[in-house]
Amino acid sequence: MSRTQELVMLERRRLLRATLAGGALAALGGLTFMPRLFARDNSSAAAPDAAGMVTLQCFADDGRALGPCKVKRLVLSEAEWRRRLSPAAYYVMRQDGTERAFSGEHEKPDRPGLFRCPGCATALFDAATEFDSGTGWPSFWQPIAAANVIEKRDTTFGMVRTEIRCAGCDSHLGHVFDDGPRPTGLRYCMNSVALRFVPRTSA
Template sequence: MSKEKDDNYWRDKLTPEEFHVCREGGTERPFSGEHWNTFEDGAYRCRCCGEVLFESESKFDAGCGWPSFDAEAREGVVEEHQDNSLGMQRTEIVCANCGCHLGHVFPDGPTDTGLRYCVNSLSVTLDPEDSNEHGEGEGG
């Protein structure tokens, strides 16, 4: 499973900025990522393992400067962990397959889910060919 791959593997696969966000839990500056203001059809895949995490249908403009979604692509593809860093209590979200840091989830979403998955653009890639197909990642 991808969670067992070491930092050297990820350093070879990711840019330094991607490594900082995806493997060290960093955050990109708001309004700086490639997907914060993108509303094309497709699936948002984990940058590290390729797992489909979010669908374009669940994306909305939260005005926060990061891509925001109201639901994961399917139950269980995103894990939640308590994050008490920076003097705040938040819920971190990571890819369930490989442990890639995605961002945080907040209970202030505008739809019936009531959720806002606030995701770093560096943590995901947009696959326009995979709209509504819930594809599988590399898994390994």
């Protein structure tokens, strides 16, 4: 175990003791324990219209903002999702799972680019907003566009958190916490298998 992993484990134990002392219930195994948790919910605002259409902010692979675009939310059968996603991505994105810390990729790529949803290719995060949170999961201080993610109140494990889902296909991505860096103070803690890095191309 590396020194960084040791420090993370010590911090997680400290925060777990503080959480349990306060009367909150939590489950081990891939969860991060933070003393300050909050929950927001924009799921109704991100709901598709009667035709199943949602309005997203579209981005080219060179990073250019293409403006609002109305697309049909991707809806697939479970068999189709299993064919489209890797087993690990299916577990996280379609079964609301969590990958093991330090098991994934995308820890601060060394070149510019953006992260898209592996399921529907919706642009989710700009690599420029990623930071090293020391948690073992890719972390960002903001999404590439608020319209491209769904924030949903999550009360599983006896905790109140804000889940993050892809607005283009309603797949689980991770959670957001209020212990991030400036300028937002937020930490979008994502599962690596729920992100596809696209290196920035020339305009």
